[in-house]
Amino acid sequence: MxxxxxxxxxxxxxxxxxxxxxxxxxxxxxxxxxxxxxxxxxxxxxxxxxxxxxxxxxxxxxxxxxxxxxxxxxxxxxxxxxxxxxxxxxxxxxxxxxxxxxxxxxxxxxxxxxxxxxxAPPRPVRPHRNTSALKRDLDARAKNECYRATFRLPRDERLDGHTGCTLWTPFNKLHIFGQMFISNNYICFASKEEDACHLIIPLREVTIVEKADSSSVLPSPLSISTKSKMTFLFANLQDRDFLVQRISDFLQKTPSKQMGCVIKGRRASIAEPGAESPLAPEMVTELPASPDSPPGGHPGFGAQEAPTSSQGLLKLFQGNSPVEDLGAKGARERMKEESWNIHFLEYGRGVCMYRTAQTRELVLRGIPESLRGELWLLLSGAWNEMVTHPGYYARLVEESKGRYSLATEEIERDLHRSMPEHPAFQNELGIAALRRVLTAYAFRNPTIGYCQAMNIVTSVLLLYGSEEEAFWLLVALCERMLPDYYNTRVVGALVDQGIFEELTRDLLPQLSEKMQDLGVISSISLSWFLTLFLSVMPFESAVVVVDCFFYEGIKVILQVALAVLDANTEQLLGCSDEGEAMTVLGRYLDHVVNKQSVSPPIPHLHALLTSGDEPPTEVDIFDLLKVSYEKFSSLRAEDIEQMRFRQRLKVIQSLEDTAKRSVVRAIPVDIGFSAEELEDLYTVFKAKPLASQYWGGSSSAASRRDPSLPYLEQYRIGASQFRELFASLTPWACGSHTPVLAGRVFRLLDQNRDSLINFKEFVMGMSGMYHGDLTEKLKLLYKLHLPPALSPEEAESALEAAHYFTEGSSSEETSPQERREGSRNEDAREKGGEEKGTSPPDYRHYLRMWAKEKEAQGETIKDLPRMNQEQFIELCKTLYNMFGEDALEQELYHAIATVASLLLRIGEVGKKFSARAGRKPQDGVPEQDRPPTPEAQPAAAPELLPPATGDLQAQGGGDTHLGRAPQDSQAVVDGGSGEGQGSPPQLLSDDDTKDDVSVSSYSVVSVGSLPCEDLPDDTVLVGGEARSPTRSGGSVDADWCISFEQVLASVLTESVLVNFFEKRVDIGLKIKDHKKVERQVSTSSDYEPPGASG
Incomplete structure (x- = not known):
């Protein structure tokens, strides 16, 4: 394969x-x-x-x-x-x-x-994984996700297995058929009939697992007892002995002490049928009647303990006033509490209670305020995570004190916008509690950090629970119940918005087309879903929706949203624009009331701002919920998950398209590429870091993609990936020399020296090659053969024959190039220091980056440093390889030979104007590694510019024209490494020169060592190493150098070179060829299919 x-x-x-x-x-x-x-x-x-x-x-x-x-x-x-x-x-x-x-x-x-x-995708942990094992991993992953979603278990829970069985339900004296699920920390049961019975038994609560006597009525029974003195009887187990052994193994790994519940140093034992219980009654600690009253093991806040660490804000601000003083509302509240107490007696209380259709009925009737915090914790699964992570929230609060980040700034900005109409958040006590919870979660999950609407939801959670309870409820919401809702792109909310639109088309077809025309659904659904109606309904009504949400999940939010649209169908059909439809829905939701609430009515801020002369009829929240269940109860959790998958495909791809368009708009307009070309370039660029994310690479996937950065800089590629893109997209194909040139381009573009480049840097490099004028393209080529693009190793390889470097002096003054390099190194160190820190960089870091980006570069051709002899050799080599695939190959070779010999003599003549005579370099420091200093640089005399170059050419004799020889001409090449000064020159044909693309295939011929007058008419000067006759063969001429202006002037003398660099190349064709290779789409007629292999 x-x-x-x-x-x-x-x-x-x-x-x-x-x-x-x-x-x-x-x-x-x-x-x-x-x-x-x-x-x-x-x-x-x-x-x-x-x-x-x-x-x-x-x-x-x-x-x-x-x-x-x-x-x-x-x-x-x-x-x-x-x-x-x-x-x-x-x-x-x-x-x-x-x-x-x-x-x-x-x-x-x-x-x-x-x-x-x-x-994350499954990664094989063994080098040889067969196909079936990998598929089993995926099947197990799917079962784990379904298991955790069904029973609201923590994300690290792994299903070990499941088996069919029956469960004895004492509340109706029946044996219910279903499935038992065993994982490393829980035993769960789900009946075949939906809502008949669900059961969750944490192993930390188990005291006895006992095999009872089998009978014809009750075959293979298994009894499980808990600390809360509840006993569960399972029967019809297929392999009871193996099941008991697995439970015993898990119990041995279960901590014996959780939140003050101790089994006195003993693990739960496995009792044989008829044996006495090994645990005395006094050894069993009963589960607290209400998790709303946490045991003493709960972490505090030190000596100065905040009141909100032990109880909700509602109790602090309303006190414990008796409900008898509230008249009919108080009586109804007492009836609700009594109904729940009766339910607890029959079905159990706490984590291990039987969850049946009766439980749902009680939730729909409304949870009494005294039990709301406890039941939210139990129904959402937050209680399990809280008791298994004692002290976690307190540690987060302590660690986040005094820490500053972009998330904390956003939190501070939104603190006073969180339910400002509620008295609990009109003073510092409630604000401080909200700040601690949001900041702790931002440090727990830095990817999400803080998202708008989290403050509204968290403020409601703090009303009914302590800070730690509110924190774990927030964890359950963000990470399990509303996946991907609270992030920078609110993907989860957009996915459920798509589901809402789909359901509207199916269930309210007469209204769907009108809503699409008005564009209302996309405007209303985000605020409804992100805040669970808390921002659009009166507080006492919205909490009833939250009650149902913690039991039913997102299903109830969709049902209520459909019921709201259904109730306003006639008015919405008569609306003429989006604003009118939004007003209709807003006024309707403002008047959804809870007539059973015992809390003092809190005026809804939105209702106060939009109140009119004729308010709509009030709608009771319980009536709205009843209608939603009667008309739209056909929704099932499995169907919603299927729709989520379909919508997730559309939403994520739509967001990627939006990001692509944003990137294209952010690229400067003078870049030269069209919008379509930029989009195609972004597509092929983004594919590289994604491929490295699942195939691995030299740097981690996290370093290649940073979601906290702007879209333009999120995806980054390394040197190896850039070489692949460069080879297929560059207009400067150099054959086997292409990877070397790609490495130099990468080092030039990598300005911050982090070995990664972003899309903007990539496009800037491509633009210089495709859309720059002659000067810009030559300038880019010139810079590619100077540090940092040209590495020291490459420069040394250009003169393998050199045995020593001549000595000369170096200036103590720092050159402009060194200052620029030092500045870049400081930036790289600063960035590296920030990346090593634990907290994400704040906004000031990005402001500094933006300011540096906006600084005018102001670089002109006069600012470019001079090029020494080794760097010039590398430049000649690149140009030589660049022309190998061109139609005018021979003409280009002759032209570049002429230009090279001309530049050699310019460098030789320039030595006469150098002030370096008699000065010696620092010991051990190669001359080419030190940039020329102002006093050491040769003066650019007027006679070295184009008018003088003609004079220099004329010196070669009237019949001798360098670089313009017939097809069968020969090239004079310096022997270089193995020969002394007296060695005769080696003559090579053009074909031999073309085939040899190595560094040693040619060298620069010095005017002093081989005068041009001595060359025959059919000789081509390919180029070589400039040296004076007094130096030994293969050594470096330390005084030889040229400037960019001289290179540019010399190239302009050859029209074939000018035409080559001014030739337009269509990048669209290269992108199309690159995509074709990437997709591996091929059609042929003589290929035998290989066998399937992993």
Whole structure:
């Protein structure tokens, strides 16, 4: 498989299936290969070969359909093609695996951090993983996600196995059929009949696991007892002995002490049937009746303990006033409390209670305020995380004190906007508690940090729970119940907004078209979903929706939203614009009331600002919930997850397209590329860091993508990836010399010296090669052969024959080039120091970067440093290789030979004006490593510019024209390394010179060592090493140097060179060829298909 599709060793095959690919109206029978990162298809039929490779991250639509043209097929859409596959042996299994792989790939495009480790694609831990093992990993991942979502368990919980069984339910005296699930910390049960019974038993609560006597009525029973003195009886277990052993193994690994609950140094024992319980009653500690009253193990805040560390703000500001004083509302509140107490007696209380349809009915009737915090913790699963991480929140608060980041600034800005109408947040006590919770979460999850709307939700959580409880409820919301909602791009909210639009089309078809025309859904749904209606409804009504949300999840939010639209159908159909429709919905939600609330009414800020003369009729929140369940109860959690996957494809690809357009707009208009070309360049550029994310590379994927940076700088590539792009996109193809030139371009573009370049730097380099004028292109080539683009190793390799460096003096004055290099090094050190810190850089860091970017460069051709002899040799070598594939190859070779010999003599003449005579260099410091100092640089005399170059050419004799020889001419090349000064020159033909592209294939011939008058008429001066007759062969002429103005003037004397550099090249064709190679799409007639291999 890797050989067939050109995949690296890191790409793993998951599975392959026989199917047909529809190419036009003709099906091509072949094999569909599903790898971790690619969908591949291969077919070889009747001499025709079809090979196809599609990245999962490029897929915009994936669905299973059955039409007349494509019966029972799978449709795969990308941005530029539509693919259909059919004739599967098991289309359901294939489509499910494709969904998993596409979903995992899309996670790479989200702003996810490493601590959400289960979202990363599976990586083999052994070098040789077979296909079935990798597929088992994916199946296990899918089961884990479903298991955690069903029972609201922590993200690190791993399902060990499940088995069919029955559970004895004492509240109705029945044996209920269902599935038992075992994981490393929990035993869970789910009935086959939905809502019949759900059960969660943490192993930290288990005291006894006992095998009871079997009977015909109760075969293979298993009894589990907990600290809260509840006993659960399971039966009809297939392999009871093995199950008991697994539970025993997990119990041994369970900490014996959690939040003050101790089993006195003993683990729970496994009792045989009929044996006495090994634990005495006094050894069992009962679970606290209410998690709202935490045990003494809860962390405090030191000596000066904040009141909010132990109770909610509502209790602090309302006190414990008896409900008897509230009349009918108080009586109804007492009835709710009594109903819940009865429920606790029958079904249990705490984490281990039976969760049935009766529980849901009580939640829909409203949770009493005295129990709201406790039930939110239990229903959301936050209680499990809180008791298994004692002291975690207190440590976060302590560590985040005095720390400053962009998130803390945003938090401070929004603190006083959090429920300003509530008295709890009109003083410093509530504000300080809110600040601590939001800051602690920002430091727990720096990828999210802080997002708008988190302050509103957290302020409500603080009303009904302590700071630590509010923190863990926020964790449950952001990381499990509302995945990807609270990040910089609110992807999760946009996904559910797409689901809402889809449901509106299906369930409210008469209203859907009107809402789309008005554009209302996209405007209203984000505020509804992000704040759980807390920002659009009166507070006492919205908390009832939050009650249902913690029990039902996102399903109830969608139901309520549909019910609101349904209730306002007639008015919305009569609206003429978006503003009118928004007003209708806003006024309706402002008057959704909770007539049963015992809290003092809090005026809704939005209602006060939009109150009119004729307020709409008040709607009771419980009536709205009842209607939502009656009309839209057909929604199921499984269906919502399927719709989330479909919408996630659209949303993420839409966001990527938006990011691409933003990047294109941010590129300067004078860059030369069109918008379409920039978009194509961004696509191929972004593919490289994504590939390294799943195939690995020299630097981590996190260093290649930084979501905190602007879109323009998020994706970054390393040197090896740049060489691949450069080889396929550059107009300066240099054959085998191309990787060397690519390395120099990369070092030139990498201004901050972090071994990575972003898209802007990449485009600037490409623009110089494609759209610069002659001067700009030559200037770029010139700089590519100076430090830092030219590394010292490359410069030394240009003169392998040199045995020593001549001595000369160096100036103590720092040159402008050194000052620029020092400044860049300081920037790199500053950036490196910031990257080593634990906190993300604040906004001032980005302001400094922006200011530096806006500074005028002011670099002119006169600012460029002079080029020494070694650097000139490398420049000649690059030019020599650059012309190898051109149609005017011979003319270009002759022209560059003429220019090279001319520049050699200019450098020799320039030595006469140098003030370096008699000065010696520092010991051990090569001359070429020191930039020329002002007093050491030769003067640019007027006679060395174009008028004088003609005179210099004339000195060679009337019949001698350097570089303009016939096809069969020969080149004079210095012997270099192995020969002394007296060695005769070696004569090479043009063909020999072309074939040899190594550094030693030519060298610069000095005017002093071989006068031009002595050359025959058919001789071509290819170039070589400039030296005076007094120096030994192969050594460096320390005084020889040229300036960029001299290079430019010399090139302008050759029209063929001018035409070459002014020739326009279409980058679109090169991008198209690059994409074709990347996709590996080919068609041939003489290729035998290889066997499937991993």
């Amino acid at each position: 890797r050989k067939q599709f050109g995949m690296p060793e890191g790409e793993k095959l998951v599975n392959y299936y026989s199917c047909s690919f529809w190419k036009g109206r003709v099906p091509r029978q072949g094999w569909l290969y599903l790898t971790v990162n690619h969908l591949c298809f291969y077919s070889f039929l009747l001499g025709k070969e079809v090979s196809l490779v599609v990245q999962w991250v490029d897929i915009t639509r994936l669905e299973k359909s059955a039409t007349l043209l494509f019966p029972e097929s799978i449709r795969v859409d990308t941005r530029d093609q539509e693919l259909h596959f059919s004739m599967f042996l098991n289309i359901g299994e294939t489509f499910k695996l494709m969904e998993q792989l596409a979903n995992l790939a899309l996670r790479q495009l989200l702003d996810r951090d490493d601590f959400l480790e289960d979202e």
